[in-house]
Amino acid sequence: MTLKAVETAMQVCPVEIAVAVLGGAWKLTIVKNLIDGPCRFGELGRRVGPVSARVLTRQLRELEADGIVSRTVFAEVPPRVEYELTELGRTLEPAVAWLDDWGATYSSRLTQRN
Template sequence: MDATQSDPQAAARSSDGCRTRVVLDIVGDKWSLLVVRNLSDGPRRFTELKRAVDGISQRMLTVTLRSLERDGILTRTVHEVMPPHVSYELTEMGITLRAATAPLLEWSVAHLARIDDARATYDTRTDPPVTP
């Protein structure tokens, strides 16, 4: 019998830990936080997001938007105008995700130059990498 079988609280914590991977998959996705950041000022159309998120392909933006919509982070609204268009907007949960991840994005911008320097130093080392 392992510890989680004899301790219901440990089992619950273990289960919660596994479930948090769902959230970490959103936060750790290459494009999701950039899309969320670009929606923080209000609704945007697909083409606006495509221009705003440097390097994202049309297909990857579509996949990312669908995933964020499925997870309840944003909503997709079809506007019945001529010509019809679609806009995307953060949900209440998406707004709280933006607030929670804003410090991470700010940290990354503040440290990009240092990360680039560290990578350049690492890449020019002559000692071989350690293997297990």
């Protein structure tokens, strides 16, 4: 997220910044799956669910650009790349846990109504 985008979002509400950074397809699911520790691309894709490699790559690059995820390339053959949450990304753990609980509660209520 650019400085100009942050300044514009702050004029509206700080929540807008969070939504702008984390609101992309699969981003919260990616963060949730990286809370347990570093993960390789293929494993992360399997954990996240039915996401294409192209979309997963784009979302990881955006999270990396926003300082939420770091990418480490190991000098090995075959090449090994791991993704993990940065210190800033780790600050999202309580929010992700809360959203996970809220989603489960909401889903349960929907099921009870139907």
